[in-house]
Amino acid sequence: MTKSFFTVAIGASAGGLSPLIDFFDHIPININCAFVVITHLKRDHRSSLDELLSKHTSLPLIRMEKDMQLEVGNIYLLIENTAVKITNGYLKVEARDDKVANSSVNIFFKSLADDCGEMGIGIILSGGGYDGLEGAKRINERGGKVMVQDPSTAEIQGMPLSIIDFDHPVAVLKPADLAKKLIHMCAPPANKQTAE
Template sequence: MTNSFFIVGIGASAGGVPALTEFFDHLPYKMKSSYVVATHLMRDRQSLLDQILKKHTKLPVIRLEKDTKLEMGKIYVIIEDTTVTVKDGLLKVEKRDDKVVNSCVDILFESLAIELREIGIGIILSGGGNDGLKGAKKIKEMGGKVLVQNPDSAKIPWMPMSVIEGDHPIIVETPAKIAQHLVRLCKLSE
């Protein structure tokens, strides 16, 4: 796949909503990028994350209820009981497997790495467990970039800590500073 814009995968779990809102509060809306947000959700409860994020950005926020064409300048949000991958310019939505442990961030990040190589960017925010570590390693291996929330600023530090210890991301900062760094990163590549 060849793209003229960056695709940023964002993974979060427990404590992720405040981190996501801080990130989007500080992100300019005129960037050559789109955003795919994968969070750990209850299987049987409708997520309201799209409604929450709409209050913190001028960008359109889309609930991923079916396969969707990737477009620059949009935020795509995973919904309950699903996973999403990037393939041939599409976001492919599938029903989540029956495993107890949710690995939606790894699934998204691994597809970003394979499909987008050096224009794939992964961001890990607050959450428990280590979902995102395997995918972050794949993004780095394929030439992309990984940015991580500083565990001291995360409500639940385990997801960020696992990536910091296992992958050595290019930046470890607050969500606001990650947004600022992302602006510089995208400008350097124009």
């Protein structure tokens, strides 16, 4: 099935709120993307990310409480104690496993690579550990693109550094510049030529 818009998955953990805000402060409402935000959450506390981001974007913010079709122009948010995959353009929500280490970014990135191919974009922001690395590798293998927050601007550098050290991100930038890069990547070809 041909994809008519880009699916942008954003993975973040500790220290991820500030870069998320900075990123979405620079995203226009007419961008040809759907966003899926995967953050490391406590199992038993309701995430307030929808309320926090609502002050920084006019795009609809949707908590993924059930399976749903992915639609352009929306920001989908992982909720507490769940993981999510994308299959045939549908977001499939499942219970989080009982492992201590959170692998929600890898789980979604891998499904994004398989479902969206070159129309999939993964972005890694502040966070500790390696979650997202294996998924980023698969995104690259399937023709998608991976971008990373510049570790010098990240509160916690583990997740961004793991991608830089073991994979090949197309951009390593501060969050506002990641947004600008994404706008350029997702623009129609005629607009790209004009911008260049």
